[in-house]
Amino acid sequence: MRTLHVITGLGTGGAEQQLRLLLRHLPVHSDVVTLTNPGTVARGLTADGIRVVHLGMTGNRDLGALPRLTKFVRDGRYDLVHTHLYRACVYGRFAARLAGVRAVVATEHSLGESRMEGRPLSAGVRALYLAGERVGRATLAVSPSVAERLVRWGVPRHRIHVVPNGIDVERFAHDPALRDPTRHVFGLHRDDFVIGGVGRLVPGKRFDVLVRALAQLPDYVRLLLVGDGPEEQRLRRLAQELGVVRRVVFAGERPCASPSGRVGDPDLPALMNAMDLFASPSDEEAFGLAVVEALASGLPVLYVSCPAVEDLPPHLESAAVRVPGDPESFARQALRIVAARPFGRTPSPAAHHYSIARSAEQHLRLYGAALGGSDSRVRE
Known part of the structure; x- marks a missing residue:
């Protein structure tokens, strides 16, 4: 199985470091695209042997990033695309579907009661998020609290799966x-x-x-x-x-x-x-x-x-x-x-x-469900 992880940036943040730790424990081929800021975690991923590509996105309204990302996904012939953080979830989910990838999952790392990644939760932020969510297969919430917030936002409960973060x-x-x-x-x-x-x-x-x-x-x-x-x-x-x-x-x-x-x-x-x-x-x-x-x-x-x-x-x-x-x-x-x-x-x-091994096992099961394949497909 070939997977692509799309993330907004790769500085030293909790979601970014969680991605690096997860990829160390997932027995599948994985590449990473960062829309912006290929920082400390990007260097760490490269040292781990993970291919990291910087898309060079210049801002939230850099719409040229969408065709660039779509082409990258299509050329990479990925089986599954997994997005992380708000901007990457919006652009990554649309790019994956435009490239013909139907197995698209997203992790919601940072949804609070009134803020997401530090930005206020406006009606526009919510509408854009929900539009992207509809083209994916599943949304992974890092806690039951986040899952309930997603439901209140309008994400169907059956599309939400709680997969907590993990640590070593x-x-x-x-x-x-x-x-x-x-x-x-x-x-x-x-x-x-x-x-x-x-x-x-x-x-x-x-x-x-x-x-x-x-x-x-x-x-x-x-x-x-x-x-x-x-x-x-x-x-x-x-x-x-x-x-x-x-x-x-x-x-x-x-x-x-x-x-x-x-x-x-x-x-x-x-x-x-x-x-x-x-x-x-x-x-x-x-x-x-x-x-x-x-x-x-x-x-x-x-x-x-x-x-x-x-x-x-x-x-x-x-x-x-x-x-x-x-x-x-x-x-x-x-x-x-x-x-x-x-x-x-x-x-x-x-x-x-909250061990990372347990989190990785849950990810693999959800990848298999998103692909609609057998357990053997997941372990390829």
């Missing part, structure tokens, strides 16, 4: 030998209590809440923010105004797996080894991948919104605590966890529930 649980297992060397890279002391946050530095992630909470905590509490984005300078100014600028570390964009080594150039799992508490102040998430990764690292977690935790089966427990979204609540709960030190670091059962 072993990659995030706590390694105490990495704690001090990783802290040293960022000027964090052994006795510091480190609160971590991971994600794009954009308004929707609400990392300003953590900076304000930090100002209410003792001086030995530090904040480690992993990610980059347009909000970085505003967050730095806020930290300066609150007198905590020396206690905030901006680690920048970090991959889930760094080829250069986890101590000299720490990747995300190494950075989680350096944390004592993980905090997610975003009030609108489609899944909450970073929270699951933190649970795999054995960290206590404070969160405002996380469908991955909220949709867990009743028999599974997690160390995640839901809190209101104000700085005072984060500070109060953080102090409680500080007082409980030291604590053990074992992966939460919730993390194993």
